[in-house]
Amino acid sequence: MRVEYINPFVEAAFDILKEVLGNDIQRGELYLKSTSQAVQGVAAFVGLAGNVEGRVLFDMSMETALAIASEMNGETLTELDDLGKATITELANMITAQAVTKLHDLGFTFDLTPPAIFTGENMEITDNEVEALIVPVIVKQGKIEINVAVRERT
Amino acid sequence: MNAVVDRAETAVIERVENIDFKMVTFSLAGKDYSIDIMKVREISKATRFTYVPNSLPYVRGVYNLRGDIISIIDLRTMFNLPLVKSEKKSSDELIILRLDGYLLGVIVDSIEKVVGISSSAIQPPHPIFGDINIKFIQGVVEKDNKLYIILDVESIFGQNADNVEVVPTQYTSKVAYTENKPEEINMGFISETLRTFSKFNVTDLNNKWVENRFEEWKKLKGKNSEDLQLHSERDSEEFLSRFYSTDTGRFWSEEYRNLISSLLENNSSGTIRAWNPGCGKGYETYSIATLLSEKFKEASIKIWANDKDLMSISNAPNLALDKQNLPKYMDKHIISVNSKSQFNQKIKDIVLFEYHDITHPNTFPTVDIIVARDILSFLGYSEQLRMIAEFQEKLVPGGLLIIGQNEELPVNDWKKIKNNNITAYRKIV
Numbered sequence: 001m002r003v004e005y006i007n008p009f010v011e012a013a014f015d016i017l018k019e020v021l022g023n024d025i026q027r028g029e030l031y032l033k034s035t036s037q038a039v040q041g042v043a044a045f046v047g048l049a050g051n052v053e054g055r056v057l058f059d060m061s062m063e064t065a066l067a068i069a070s071e072m073n074g075e076t077l078t079e080l081d082d083l084g085k086a087t088i089t090e091l092a093n094m095i096t097a098q099a100v101t102k103l104h105d106l107g108f109t110f111d112l113t114p115p116a117i118f119t120g121e122n123m124e125i126t127d128n129e130v131e132a133l134i135v136p137v138i139v140k141q142g143k144i145e146i147n148v149a150v151r152e153r154t
Numbered sequence: 155m156n157a158v159v160d161r162a163e164t165a166v167i168e169r170v171e172n173i174d175f176k177m178v179t180f181s182l183a184g185k186d187y188s189i190d191i192m193k194v195r196e197i198s199k200a201t202r203f204t205y206v207p208n209s210l211p212y213v214r215g216v217y218n219l220r221g222d223i224i225s226i227i228d229l230r231t232m233f234n235l236p237l238v239k240s241e242k243k244s245s246d247e248l249i250i251l252r253l254d255g256y257l258l259g260v261i262v263d264s265i266e267k268v269v270g271i272s273s274s275a276i277q278p279p280h281p282i283f284g285d286i287n288i289k290f291i292q293g294v295v296e297k298d299n300k301l302y303i304i305l306d307v308e309s310i311f312g313q314n315a316d317n318v319e320v321v322p323t324q325y326t327s328k329v330a331y332t333e334n335k336p337e338e339i340n341m342g343f344i345s346e347t348l349r350t351f352s353k354f355n356v357t358d359l360n361n362k363w364v365e366n367r368f369e370e371w372k373k374l375k376g377k378n379s380e381d382l383q384l385h386s387e388r389d390s391e392e393f394l395s396r397f398y399s400t401d402t403g404r405f406w407s408e409e410y411r412n413l414i415s416s417l418l419e420n421n422s423s424g425t426i427r428a429w430n431p432g433c434g435k436g437y438e439t440y441s442i443a444t445l446l447s448e449k450f451k452e453a454s455i456k457i458w459a460n461d462k463d464l465m466s467i468s469n470a471p472n473l474a475l476d477k478q479n480l481p482k483y484m485d486k487h488i489i490s491v492n493s494k495s496q497f498n499q500k501i502k503d504i505v506l507f508e509y510h511d512i513t514h515p516n517t518f519p520t521v522d523i524i525v526a527r528d529i530l531s532f533l534g535y536s537e538q539l540r541m542i543a544e545f546q547e548k549l550v551p552g553g554l555l556i557i558g559q560n561e562e563l564p565v566n567d568w569k570k571i572k573n574n575n576i577t578a579y580r581k582i583v
Contacts, residue, residue: 001510002506002507002508003507004471006468032509129515130517131510131515
């Protein structure tokens with residue numbers, strides 16, 4: 001993954017999460033992954049198109065998703081209903097959009113696809129021949145893994 | 155008496171029960187091979203296949219099998235086996251395979267018969283069998299004094315095997331490329347500790363250097379085996395300190411750059427592509443970029459540089475230095491930004507720095523030059539093999555591969571160019 005793309009995603013994730021969930025945020029070590037990976041339970045997915053092809057995946061457990069959606073809505077949600085799902089989707093959209101805006105300022109132009117959300121147990125995601133950058137973020141509601149796989153169009 | 159009958163009966167029962175695997179046997183270049191009968195739909199004789207333009211060399215064409223159009227693959231060409239031209243034969247022998255929802259015809263020298271065996275008699279493949287890469291072999295079995303190699307057709311023709319023709323069979327069979335496990339105990343310790351402390355793997359790639367260095371080391375440290383051993387990362391780095399190529403981790407000196415320059419052949423294609431795996435902080439990459447942009451003024455140049463160390467590579471795209479740290483020959487590519495020197499936009503546009511692990515899929519197209527100095531030795535044994543094969547695949551014919559000066563490719567299908575401090579290879583056309 002192009003070095004210039006890394007910081008905008010990390011910064012955007014921090015800025016937005018700080019804004020919506022408060023200050024208590026820690027970052028785990030960044031790393032690369034290429035094989036298929038298990039998804040924890042709730043995965044919000046935003047596709048990228050333009051000069052690059054790829055996607056950003058926000059992966060968290062159901063408990064974390066519920067806690068984050070509850071915090072953002074100011075009420076306690078007991079199941080991930082339409083409101084909860086819309087909230088998580090919106091969070092993914094906000095972070096990706098801010099990263100893309102930052103990248104636009106650096107001269108890289110991409111477009112976003114509308115976000116989608118996947119929920120379920122024992123899910124696994126496989127992108128053939130794509131290496132993903134994993135940005136683990138720990139908030140007080142739990143852990144969110146931001147999984148960015150972007151490659152240049154050749 | 156009864157006991158004898160019983161035993162004979164049990165033997166018969168055992169034999170009947172045991173045959174649980176049937177295979178179609180055939181010969182390829184004089185050797186016996188077989189395929190699991192469950193994968194075979196039928197056998198057939200055919201001739202005059204319809205040629206498909208621009209297909210891979212081992213695709214003989216398509217064939218109309220009672221209304222089904224199937225592709226025909228010549229196994230002999232696919233595995234680079236000699237074609238036995240027989241005058242008598244007017245048609246080819248075909249095995250029609252039924253694979254995951256589609257049919258495929260393969261041509262072999264001659265189909266023999268169906269042989270039933272016990273699946274427990276199948277033994278795992280050994281690299282010395284056959285001229286076919288071991289990963290395509292399901293196993294080996296002996297029957298009536300003949301040794302049959304059972305081909306794993308799923309892995310040969312499966313979805314992920316579309317690059318079959320580039321898998322260099324000779325790495326496993328013809329050339330003994332081994333992970334060295336030396337007899338001598340001290341040397342064994344050295345290999346072991348180099349791996350532990352510096353992730354340096356002693357294989358045929360660097361064995362010569364390690365042995366020479368060990369002789370030096372003995373002179374340096376004395377005969378006492380306790381003193382000879384590497385006790386820490388520092389010892390191991392000291393041992394390796396002479397391993398690294400000239401100008402590692404800094405810009406190339408003018409002298410070194412001229413040496414490299416002399417290896418580059420004129421290229422009229424208009425595009426030059428290079429790959430610099432393990433670029434670290436990017437000094438080497440910029441040395442290559444400035445060299446190529448001067449040498450090939452008209453060409454459009456692209457360099458893919460990658461490293462899996464995020465800290466090293468993160469500053470590479472916007473490397474800013476004090477002017478005195480840059481070699482003089484780079485002056486014309488430098489602009490001054492906030493009293494620091496940076497490379498101009500033209501050079502920056504040439505290079506694409508990526509945070510990337512080369513053992514993961516490398517998705518860029520073929521390249522003319524690969525500069526991978528002192529990278530391979532720090533990969534595991536099987537990864538080294540895989541990367542050498544990948545270098546071969548990624549280079550255009552005649553392309554240049556530069557590896558560390560103390561490394562040596564243990565395979566002989568490259569043309570070696572040894573030039574003082576440079577170990578380089580050209581891919582044979």
